[in-house]
């Protein structure tokens with residue numbers, strides 16, 4: 001009788017093709033697991049997937065919504081891919097996004113009558129500074145005292161949420177909002193223009209594309225990018241070569257925080273036109289951006305593509321949640337499963353799986 | 360040894376072939392290991408020794424070929440199968456759980472009745488260690504043990520599982536000379552008890568010291584199997600490398616020039632905060648190789664780190680030519696002309712990046728590699744290409760990842776990079792550790808050529824032969840102090856040995 005068994009062999013090099021294959025296999029497996037979950041919820045998985053695809057990509061409206069959601073994901077995701085390349089695990093982009101939104105919003109609320117050409121750049125700049133400021137605390141803690149950034153960046157998310165909540169219930173509450181936790185509406189010049197009737201606030205879209213290109217060039221074509229890659233791949237070698245590893249930690253945290261902050265400005269000025277409690281500003285884009293960066297294999301350019309895909313999932317997910325009466329957390333579970341499988345899939349690029357016959 | 364007896368060989372491998380993507384690691388290998396012998400498997404790095412043994416131990420499955428154990432055809436699909444056949448393997452990297460005790464590690468994975476068997480196991484381990492002279496405390500935690508002791512635990516683990524055939528993959532690479540001697544004794548003892556030993560190495564002296572027979576592998580093929588008593592190191596070297604190896608390197612007389620490094624009363628702490636360097640002084644001149652001999656762990660690592668700026672100096676001063684660098688940053692020292700090949704090569708390279716990118720690890724800041732913030736990839740590549748050619752680094756291209764190069768080529772690339780800056784001083788720490796004879800010879804030649812050109816070189820090595828061959832003067836480091844500085848002449852060898860053991864201190868007036 002013949003039987004088969006699976007064996008794992010370590011590879012020295014993970015070829016490109018194997019990486020792509022691994023990604024495809026992981027996604028496929030993730031879809032199967034999620035499909036099982038759908039089945040458990042009493043929904044035909046094929047129907048659910050079809051609805052997600054149609055919802056996210058199947059109509060002009062769906063596509064436009066997908067792009068609108070891809071904007072913050074791409075901006076924050078590109079920044080995170082930079083930080084992750086340096087092996088600095090900033091998982092607090094959500095908090096940096098929120099603080100960026102507040103900074104941009106405060107500018108919008110205080111200078112409502114500035115012309116758009118002056119106001120818009122100032123708001124984005126303020127948002128960048130806000131996000132960078134929020135990331136600077138974990139940055140200094142890590143660079144100076146070696147405090148683990150995973151912990152601090154995450155904790156800073158909860159602090160940011162509370163700060164935002166305090167501000168919109170208190171000092172920033174619009175007088176005309178009659179007790180609702182909202183700021184006043186932004187003036188017309190403080191609101192970002194859209195493509196036609198869609199919610200695609202194209203200034204932020206352009207910023208996202210620029211950020212992805214610039215970060216790619218930064219990594220591949222500059223001395224700083226080289227330092228970031230060396231420090232991420234082998235910190236000991238970076239120190240030996242006289243690189244300032246603390247500076248690198250600070251820089252990547254500031255850039256990724258700043259970009260997340262700009263994403264926050266895009267949301268409040270491009271979608272909501274005012275400040276609101278944290279859940280109203282972002283449904284967790286900062287966290288989802290982690291998946292975006294990882295799916296892009298930490299290549300900033302590729303985050304544009306993965307942000308689009310995940311954006312579509314979010315839109316399609318919204319659609320089925322409503323249409324099929326699924327719990328609101330469905331899409332989060334969906335995303336979590338995907339991240340899990342993608343990271344696990346890395347194993348397949350490092351090992352070769354062989355099926356072999358046994359006598 | 361009953362050579363002509365009809366007993367079947369302990370191991371018979373026939374026509375073993377194993378391909379990895381792009382490499383034929385084993386090419387129709389035939390290997391016969393007789394019962395009760397110590398069989399050396401000799402070959403340069405990358406010759407395919409580990410792959411062959413991993414096949415025997417069931418970690419890899421061969422693409423072709425068959426295996427017989429004690430004359431019985433077997434198919435070994437996992438280490439579990441191998442253990443059942445009485446085969447044990449000690450890997451190059453130990454596979455012990457650091458936070459467990461010796462006993463726990465030995466019985467780990469043997470299933471059922473963990474607690475109950477611990478006492479019994481402890482007894483048996485004591486008995487085994489006494490029988491085979493494998494000194495180790497069964498209740499010690501692994502992290503408390505030296506590399507040599509951990510290796511003993513691995514051997515005990517294999518014996519405990521009833522291994523009759525023991526494979527040791529380059530077992531001496533992490534051991535001190537004393538530990539090597541103990542290991543060899545243990546192996547002899549084991550053959551007396553009827554064990555069969557497969558001993559992988561690329562060191563010729565070990566082959567002649569303990570093996571009964573030796574099989575030489577080169578580029579995945581068996582070159583020869585010889586009775587050790589019928590051969591010599593010279594022939595073995597030739598078979599292993601595939602060409603004549605020069606054991607005599609010419610070291611011409613050179614008039615040393617200006618002082619390039621001056622170290623005065625250097626003191627530094629180790630990671631535990633204890634003094635690892637207790638006031639060290641020496642100078643190195645142009646055209647001089649200054650050797651530091653001594654058993655590892657006597658302050659060598661701390662000395663290198665203090666010199667390159669990765670470890671703070673507690674007291675004393677360091678001058679590079681006339682510039683004081685005692686408290687400079689690593690970067691400032693690099694820019695002032697200090698180059699270093701550290702003993703842990705991987706701290707000086709990024710294995711997952713290309714050869715080209717590694718070649719500029721220290722020089723990328725120079726304007727030649729891009730104006731302002733830019734890094735010009737074309738220049739980086741052409742620059743690396745030149746170094747690759749100049750130093751004959753064997754690599755498919757400058758875009759190949761460093762981790763895919765052989766040890767010898769990695770070291771050559773590293774030397775190429777460090778020398779490319781025309782440094783005022785080169786520190787070379789254990790520059791040939793882990794390299795085979797062919798690669799060692801090349802590295803030695805490069806260093807001697809640099810000396811001829813007037814380079815000042817600090818050579819730190821445990822390998823006395825290396826220190827004596829290359830250096831002009833030798834200092835012996837023991838317990839953070841220099842015990843003496845002598846010329847590297849044969850008549851000083853005994854003194855050096857005594858100083859290495861801490862048994863003799865040369866009066867300062869006699870230092871050269």
Ligand SMILES: Nc1ncnc2c1ncn2[C@@H]1O[C@H](COP(=O)(O)OP(=O)(O)O)[C@@H](O)[C@H]1O
Pocket residue numbers: 009010011012379380382383384402403404405406407408409410411
């Ligand atoms: N898992 C692997 N995947 C790909 N190539 C490998 C793998 N293991 C070993 N090789 C290659 O096979 C050859 C033989 O390697 P190895 O058996 O480790 O040699 P040795 O132990 O004699 O130094 C080398 O070229 C090595 O790069």
Ligand SMILES: [Mg+2]
Pocket residue numbers: 405408409410451528
């Ligand atoms: Mg090997």
